[in-house]
Amino acid sequence: MPIKIASESLHACSGCEISILDMGEKLLELLEFAAIVHLPLLMDSKHDSPKKNPRTIKLPKADVGLISGGIKTREHLEVARALRKSCDLIVALGTCATHGGIPALANSYGNDDLLGRCFNTKGTDKADSFPSDGVPGMMDTCSALDEHISVDIFLPGCPPHPDHIFKALESIEKKELFSLPDKSVCDNCPATRNGNGQVKALKRSLELPNWRVYEGKEDFICFLEQGFLCMGPVTKDGCGGNTDSARCIMAQVPCRGCYGPVKKEGNQRLAMLNALASNGIDISSLPETVSMLRFSGGHGLLRPIDRRKESK
Template sequence: MAVKVASEWLNSCSGCEISILDMGERLLEVLKVADFVHIPALMDHKYFGQQGDGTHLEIPQADVGLISGGIRNEEHLEVAREMRKKCQFIVALGTCATHGGIPALTNSYSNRQTLERCFATETTDANDFSPAESIPVFLDACYALDEKIEVDLYMPGCPPHPDHIFAALVALVEGELPELPGKSNCDTCPTAREGKGNLKQLRRFLQAPHYQSAAEPLDKMRCFLEQGILCMGPVTRAGCGGDERPPRCISARVPCRGCYGPVKPDGNQQLDMLNALASNGIDIKSLPEFTSLLRFSGAHQLLKPIPKQKEV
């Protein structure tokens, strides 16, 4: 009998769902053994009955529940709780779900500041306003999934690579726990490392890294960090290149920004990166700011409004 799978997107951009589709023809293999009973990105299934005549939010029973996105408002929370109630096994899919992702950068601000910045300060619309009606009420912060419901499997990535989504679904259908990469990006990066050298300061982001040409093999290009360019590879979980390829940004000659979250699920990319810099002899004061070290992992109360921004 096919394993029932339900999928939900909360504070999500839908990139994780695109990654499910990016399994390509392998999706057909999955569909032979898995029955998607609920996946709003692809199937029209209404929360309150197909005619809108239901009295409460309802998601079908499923063996596996995939949830992308963190929890930012009361609707997300209600849907997440319903998924937990209806699914035997919950997978936090993507870094927004596992660590807050980019949306958790909002945790550096109060709700009022966030709304003002989105709808008033930064808008080019002369009739600026802050929406107050007909939208779900904000929670006080952007939460990772496991801060509100129990999670059985963490699958970070922005988005997780289709190879790993496929492997995880196949394993779960067979009743096994999937094995996900537990290394750092540096462990899978082919760039040339020559040792610490005399580098003491980070270079400005605007300065391009040194390499001969786009045709130069990656193993001939010196590691970004050794060139003085901030690269989050040491503190970021490997896997973005899938089973075969090096980290995606490194392949494009761009430093890693940390989108797979910390190497260990409970790691702190900010602290770990400051340690990595210090242990390489780099003065951490040469970093222009520290918040962006938590660009993808600011949930779990790692990013908070600074005290003077707090409102009564």
Template structure:
């Protein structure tokens, strides 16, 4: 019997689904043994079966479910719950699913203010009629805040190699190995000392490096004074011997979320800066350290003084 897979996107951008396709020929080699029973990006599925209540979404039964995106409205919550009911093993695919991702940045504002900025105070087009959009939740949630998730695979988007590993191991009846370590643990850049860096600067100018030499010859970006989130970000984005952003000579932005489960990247990063004697007040927008991990109550509206 074929291994049945269902995939559902929620509050997302389809980047995770593109990452599935980016597994390339390796995905083609899996097709003989799997059956894709549900994937709105590729297949026009009907969410409501005639024998179920009209307000209750339904998904075909599957051995493996892949859910991308966070949960921002009632419709997305119903789809997530349906995936949980119908899938034997459920994976939260991508950082929006695991930690809220970029959409969860709206958690920094009151719900009414966010809705007004999105749907009412617009410069072009017509605001949607009342009741024409799904009822919003009070904030953007990660999927594991609403249902039990068997495996979280963060990344914006996740690395295609990791996706392929998850698909092949689960289809074979085994569980993928746990991911460990940070971006820094996998970074080949030269490290010396941060003692002579009194403050952290924003990435508005290029790092110091020789384009004719390998990335291993480049001094650590954090030691150069750039805010690199590598120490507090889960690893897994390596390409050609270096984390993706570092390989492009750019500081890590934190898109794989915290190293330890549902840790707080902002607090962890501020502790690291302070332990090296850097002035944390030189970080202009500290809350931006949570740009990819604003769910789980980490980003909340700032109370007026």
């Protein structure tokens, strides 16, 4: 019997579902042991509208529920609860689901600020009130999934590598444990580290990093030592899938931290400030530090700016 998979997308961009398709030929292999019974982005399957009655959401029974996206509206919450109820295992698919992801940057603002920005800024039609008819109510914060429902497997990444999506589903079918290595992006990085960063202020990422030919091989000095903000020291490794090579680094771009903190309970921003300081970079040269958490602002790590000021 194939394992049944049901999937829903909450506060998400659908990139995680595209990553399922990015498996390529492996998708055919997946379909030999798995049947997708519900995945609105790829097939015409819808749940009942919760606008009329939030408790009416009906989803098919499945062995595995893949949920991408965090929770920002009442509808997201009800859909997540309904899938939890109808599936034996829940996989948090992607960094929005595991850590809040890009949408959790909204946690730096209150809902009135967010709605005002959308509906009442220059260039938009002036509105006396925000739309509410038929619109799901907003929660105060954008949360990771495990802040509201229990999650069995965490698959971070923006998006997660298709190899890992396949491996996670295969391990469920084989009744094996699945986990990503507890390593940082730095642990697998081929950069040369001299241990003597000479740069005192961060450079803009628009500048080109230095690459060189060293002993006949193409080589580069650690981005951080060159003064570029590379989140490798505090970011979970795995984005290269089976290749073991971090995707951005191999494209000569510093890591932005999309796999979330290397330690589950870690505060990626504090750990990164520490890494910058120990590389000799003057932290006061950073224009701001909120964007360091642009993938991991759930779990109460980002709060509205005025509340942050008050708590200082």
